[in-house]
Amino acid sequence: MMKADQQHVLIIGFVWPEPNSSAAGKRMLELIHLFKDQGWEVTFASSAAETEHMSDLEDIGVDQVSIKMNSSTFDQFVRELNPSTVLFDRFVIEEQFGWRVAEQCPDALQILDTEDLHFLRRARKKAHKENQPCTNKDLLSSKDAKREIASIFRSDLSLIISEAEMDLLQNVFDVDRSLLQYVPFLLDPMTENEKNGLPDFSDRKDFVTIGNFRHSPNMDAVRYLKKKIWPLIRKELPDACLHIYGSYITQEAEQMHNPEEGFLVKGRAEDAKQVVASAKVLLAPLRFGAGLKGKLVEAMQCGTPSVTTSMGAEGMVGDTDNRAGTIADHPEEFAAAARNLYSDEKAWHEAQENGFSILKDKFVEPDFDQQLIEEINKLQKNLQEHRTQNFIGQMLRHHTAESTKYMGRWIEAKNQNM
The missing domain is CATH 3.40.50.2000 (Glycogen Phosphorylase B;)
Structure with a gap:
């Protein structure tokens, strides 16, 4: 695989990756190795507690950084790091840190790794408990869907692991294909x-x-x-x-x-x-x-x-x-x-x-890893045009940043006074 231009990728994790505990942990390691294979510098940051089963990322040349939620210390950290790309591990991380990244590093490409569509899983769980089918109407009225779809629109690109979820986002929620990248598990061929x-x-x-x-x-x-x-x-x-x-x-x-x-x-x-x-x-x-x-x-x-x-x-x-x-x-x-x-x-x-x-x-055989790298490079060369065409994303960034920013700062001030 050809090396792309040198980049620095910041991954903000919901948890520290545990590839032996979950498929989500394995997928995160796949993405990290993909970026490292390009010769890119990778930093992994998380506010989660460390665990005995987490990967030692420093062994594969990845910087590990502990960060705090609702803290302006992250602003200084990300500003000094100045990454070219920031990948959010699940929409709740984009909600928490996306506005801070946009404020401190406005030219950084923002990617959301959905892992899976959380609102879909939660709606199906609710329907199962009620012994009812989960319909598109249920999804469209879901508060979780409103949050997660908003996060997808705010991001420059979202990684979607399932073709079924690609179809759902485009055909039910009218998410433009340019905002989505199908990236299933990245597997090596079996000999x-x-x-x-x-x-x-x-x-x-x-x-x-x-x-x-x-x-x-x-x-x-x-x-x-x-x-x-x-x-x-x-x-x-x-x-x-x-x-x-x-x-x-x-x-x-x-x-x-x-x-x-x-x-x-x-x-x-x-x-x-x-x-x-x-x-x-x-x-x-x-x-x-x-x-x-x-x-x-x-x-x-x-x-x-x-x-x-x-x-x-x-x-x-x-x-x-x-x-x-x-x-x-x-x-x-x-x-x-x-x-x-x-x-x-x-x-x-x-x-x-x-x-x-x-x-x-x-x-x-479809070579999804190379397709993702090519899409990242393309978006970074045309980032402002890409964002201009995503008016819903601009609108949501504006209003979400205003509300989330002040909530985050209020929580930070409250914590300092305790």
């Missing part, structure tokens, strides 16, 4: 040696599910497996077990652990790919959520067929004949699909090969 080195059907056993327990769609999926799906699977496959892995295990999840039922809650996996590659089938009965599901991508990389829902597969498959497993939305169908993949070696191998094809066709 034949890597594929051949994976355990085969006869070398694997049991089922697996994996996901950060703090992420509500994952916790809901574990409950769903426990109450509705796993008993149906276990009834026909009494010797099989389900291994449940995830970071930040909750007390509720621990209490579901039951060896007699083959329902094994194990917490954080030391090597996520190893445990996924050891299983015959990955189960992901996700009933709400947004974005791309990292666990399904990881399963394909491990050659592990999966059973998931329409929600889980969103943005992942292009047609009904090329799936890395089975899509099922009802407990009985889900359990039957899981049992079939577990027992039918031919169906299992076909799903595995489909998974390899999906990785190649949807994540590797």
Whole structure:
């Protein structure tokens, strides 16, 4: 890949990246490595508390800086750093720091990494709790949508991880395509040696599910497996077990652990790919959520067929004949699909090969990393014209900056007087 012009990218993180804890952490590391591969200087700043599982970014040549929210110390920091590009990790970070960046570094390109559309996930969660479908009307009336869409308009470019979310933003919320960049997971191609080195059907056993327990769609999926799906699977496959892995295990999840039922809650996996590659089938009965599901991508990389829902597969498959497993939305169908993949070696191998094809066709060959770098360079050369054409963004920047600025300064003054 050709090197682009030297730049300094400031990433303001919602949390410090934990690639072994969540798909969001892995994606952030992918973006950091992409920028570093261009020869760009990268600084990662966050107001979050450091954790034992966070990446040591300094090991890969990235400066780590702790910053404060609602503090003018950030103004001095960003002004002296003078980055050419600032990437906000989720819309709440753009809300907090975007106006300060615009004030201190008006010529810096502002990029929003949405991770996934938070308002979509929250609306779907609410609809699920109420046992109702989530409609476009629900989304258009959502307060969360108003906040997140406003953040997208204020930003010069927003990174969108799912094709389904690209369509939603353009066709339901009328966001211009020039403000959006489709950037799914940035994966390296799998070699034949890597594929051949994976355990085969006869070398694997049991089922697996994996996901950060703090992420509500994952916790809901574990409950769903426990109450509705796993008993149906276990009834026909009494010797099989389900291994449940995830970071930040909750007390509720621990209490579901039951060896007699083959329902094994194990917490954080030391090597996520190893445990996924050891299983015959990955189960992901996700009933709400947004974005791309990292666990399904990881399963394909491990050659592990999966059973998931329409929600889980969103943005992942292009047609009904090329799936890395089975899509099922009802407990009985889900359990039957899981049992079939577990027992039918031919169906299992076909799903595995489909998974390899999906990785190649949807994540590797389109060269999304180079497309992003080219878009960043193009926007920086024509930034003022780009912003002039985005009148809604200008308007929102003006009014949001005024309101957020004074709220932030009021909080700062209040904190100083305490």
